[in-house]
Amino acid sequence: MSRIIKTFAAGLAALVLGVGLAVAEDRPDPMQALAGRPAGANPLDPMTAIRAKADAGEARAGNEEFGGLPDGAGAEETYYQCVACHSTEIIKQQRVTDHRWDELWAWMVEEQGMVEPDEETRALILTYLKTNFSSQR
Amino acid sequence: MTEQPGNPETPRAADATDPARRRFLGRTGLTALGTILGMAVPFERNLPAGFVPAALAQDTGLDLMAGKQGLVVLGDRPLNAETPAHLLDDDVTPYERLFIRMNGLVPQTALDQDAEGWTLTVDGEVETPLELTIDALKARFETVTRRLVIECGGNGRAFFQPGTSGNQWTVGAVGCPEWTGVRLADVLKAAGVKDSAVYTGHYGNDVHLSGDEEQEVISRGVPIEKALEEDAIIAWAMNGEPLPALHGFPLRLVVPGYPASVSQKYLNRIRVRDREHDGAKMTGDSYRIPAYPVAPGTEVPEEDMVVLTEMPVRSIVTFPETGTEVKAGETVEVRGHAWCGKGDVASVHVSLDFGQTWQEAALEPAPNRFAWQRWRAQLTLPQHGYYEVWARATDQNGIGQPPLSPAWNPRGYANNIQHRIALVAVA
Numbered sequence: 001m002s003r004i005i006k007t008f009a010a011g012l013a014a015l016v017l018g019v020g021l022a023v024a025e026d027r028p029d030p031m032q033a034l035a036g037r038p039a040g041a042n043p044l045d046p047m048t049a050i051r052a053k054a055d056a057g058e059a060r061a062g063n064e065e066f067g068g069l070p071d072g073a074g075a076e077e078t079y080y081q082c083v084a085c086h087s088t089e090i091i092k093q094q095r096v097t098d099h100r101w102d103e104l105w106a107w108m109v110e111e112q113g114m115v116e117p118d119e120e121t122r123a124l125i126l127t128y129l130k131t132n133f134s135s136q137r
Numbered sequence: 138m139t140e141q142p143g144n145p146e147t148p149r150a151a152d153a154t155d156p157a158r159r160r161f162l163g164r165t166g167l168t169a170l171g172t173i174l175g176m177a178v179p180f181e182r183n184l185p186a187g188f189v190p191a192a193l194a195q196d197t198g199l200d201l202m203a204g205k206q207g208l209v210v211l212g213d214r215p216l217n218a219e220t221p222a223h224l225l226d227d228d229v230t231p232y233e234r235l236f237i238r239m240n241g242l243v244p245q246t247a248l249d250q251d252a253e254g255w256t257l258t259v260d261g262e263v264e265t266p267l268e269l270t271i272d273a274l275k276a277r278f279e280t281v282t283r284r285l286v287i288e289c290g291g292n293g294r295a296f297f298q299p300g301t302s303g304n305q306w307t308v309g310a311v312g313c314p315e316w317t318g319v320r321l322a323d324v325l326k327a328a329g330v331k332d333s334a335v336y337t338g339h340y341g342n343d344v345h346l347s348g349d350e351e352q353e354v355i356s357r358g359v360p361i362e363k364a365l366e367e368d369a370i371i372a373w374a375m376n377g378e379p380l381p382a383l384h385g386f387p388l389r390l391v392v393p394g395y396p397a398s399v400s401q402k403y404l405n406r407i408r409v410r411d412r413e414h415d416g417a418k419m420t421g422d423s424y425r426i427p428a429y430p431v432a433p434g435t436e437v438p439e440e441d442m443v444v445l446t447e448m449p450v451r452s453i454v455t456f457p458e459t460g461t462e463v464k465a466g467e468t469v470e471v472r473g474h475a476w477c478g479k480g481d482v483a484s485v486h487v488s489l490d491f492g493q494t495w496q497e498a499a500l501e502p503a504p505n506r507f508a509w510q511r512w513r514a515q516l517t518l519p520q521h522g523y524y525e526v527w528a529r530a531t532d533q534n535g536i537g538q539p540p541l542s543p544a545w546n547p548r549g550y551a552n553n554i555q556h557r558i559a560l561v562a563v564a
Contacts, residue, residue: 027460028559030525031307034542035295085346089212095300099436100547104302107421113347135299135434 068092074128077121085114094133101129198243198383206233211304215239215346216383219309222556223458225474228511229284230312232376237383238289238310240418241354242344244403250379252387257324257371261338261409264329271373271387277327278319281370284508286313286476288448290396290424293552296542299434301549308453308556313474313509316391318372321407322365330409334361338414339390341403356416357399357424359392360446361409368393368507371404393507394447394478396424396550413444426546433545442547447478449553450538452485452512452530459558465521469560474509475500475530483535485512488527492540492555495529518562527557 062068066079067088082091085108096104105126108114116122131137198216202208208218218237225234246252252271260266269277289310291303304310325337337358345352363369369392373380380386385402392399398418408414418424425442427435452475463469475482481503486495498514518524531537538555 027458028523028561029459030557030559031296031459034554035305035307083214085214087212087214089210089214090217090304093211093305094302096302097299097434097436100302103422111417111421113345113349113352 062092070132072128072132074124077117078125078128081114081117081121081125085112091129091133094129095135096133097135098130101126101133196243196245196248198237198239198248201243201381201383204233204381205235205237208234208236209309211306215241216243217304219306220312221458222308222453222455222473222558224455225309225312225453226455226472228313229376230314232314232378232381232384235312235314235384236289236310238304238397239383240343240398241346242348243382244342244344246342247382247386247403250382250386252379255387255405257388257404258406259324259328259409260406262331262334262411263325263409264331265327267324267328269324274319274324274371274373274388278323280317281320282315282317283368283370283505284313284315284503285368285370285391285393285505286311286507286509287391287393287397287400288312288451288476290398290445290448290550291548292451293542293554294549296552296554297433297545297549298542301545301547303549310397311451311453311476313476314375315377316370316372317374317377318370318388318391320367321369321371321390321392322367324371325361325364325407325409328409330361330365333411334409335412336360336410336414337364338408338410338416339399339401339404340406340408340416341385341389341401342405343403353417355398355401355418356414357401357419358410358414358416359395359399363392363395363446394480396445396448398424419444422548424550425548426544426550430544431546435545435547437547445550449543449551450477450479450482450530450532450536451475451553451556452482452528452538453556454526454528454558457558457560460561462561462563463518465518465562465564468515468517470513471516471526471560472511472513473528473556475512475528476507476509477530477532479532479534480506481533482510482530483533485514485528485530487514487516487529489516489518489524491525492527498528518560521562521564524560524562525557526560527555529555 062070063075066075067083069075069079069088109116197214199213207224208220210218216237216239220234220236255271257269289306292306292310294301294303295305295307338356339358340356343354345354372389372391373387375384380389388404389402390400390404422442424445426445427437428441428443431437452473454471454473456472471487475485485498485500487498488495498512501511503510529538538553540555542552542554
């Protein structure tokens, strides 16, 4: 019962705050071990999935001021650039290649009407995204 | 304004004067406003109590989450939330447990449950373009009620290695409500599909995340042959109630078997095309997979990406919940659902020993094509310890679910990896 109340409270907090959305779960879940990207994994190695850590729920807490994005050079610029359209939740879920971040950027500018910042800010934000939300590092 | 089905106390928020919205803001406090809006609100503390900024008038739908039970929110703008497998045990998925996939913001008409003057236009490669009111749809065509699976093309994305971009759905971006409407094929035939017809293009009135009303949120379609099959419907009701705001009020398509993104919500136009539709999220690599198998992590040229059509065969274990304790030596029922983008599933097997041996589950027939099928297996865990139940559905062509993620693709679609749950046997 206390677990139910705890889960409910956490869910309510997540709903109200819009942050920390994944509810911690202490029951074993074999699917969790299959999700999430292990650091330094070779993407061409089919065994990568088996060695993956269940790290989806333990992402760095991040800076609340910037929608939970982890601190670092470019965090503030990334926050203000991105939340003009979408929340930081979709950013924090990503573990993709550098190439994919470049493609996503182009798609947002060309297809989704994103206003492109100056070249320096663009480089800063993309470096921040590739550093923190990567499948390569 | 009507209440959400199944939850008469759901606070809903239609406009700035709605008492439910004031209560919601009162509860959360204005300091949370910036988070709800997804952006900083300078001088927020100077706002008078009860004041609602204009930006909130175009809603992400986040406050409607109060009417959902136990869903895991993946993102709040746009709102996306999936259902844990053990909450999908119902044969007919209730509103409270149906996943949410928004590409944009919930239109005001849906929030207000206001269908006044709503019309559906059918044009393009047809002999007689139609403009139908909802009453005309109901009067002119046969009403059908069907249980149809609706599944996000990205369901299972979280299991791809390396990661692929988009919401990291696990197994719960799926549901099987009961939909009521008219056959898409009947409406297309009434308009008279020309020989030049190749594809459909679907349009709705949802609002782009940028708030730009000119910007298309999502406009996908299906090959005309698929649209003319008898399964797809233009629905106005879900589980006997008007479509909820989050699920497409007042009209939506339900085109089973294909990624749910073709099942346009807030539907107001179907344009029959003389080529593959090129609306928002039809092109580039949205809802596309490589035309040939690629190694994980491969960059695929855009011209080699083809539209994802039929979803692969899949099953989930909905009972018991993963991690449940059971008695060693006693029989326990394990059950779930199975479905397939081609129609009916042929069989479901379960394994208790990490895939070394399999036993066939009892599989019920579908109440109608493209409904999910209930399967049940009676299992006995021989001694105390940790067990996993793996479930594997097989389609009519003998194609089953893989124990590992299937063919990697750059956007992470159609991952029908076997679902596994843990069971802990106690002496």
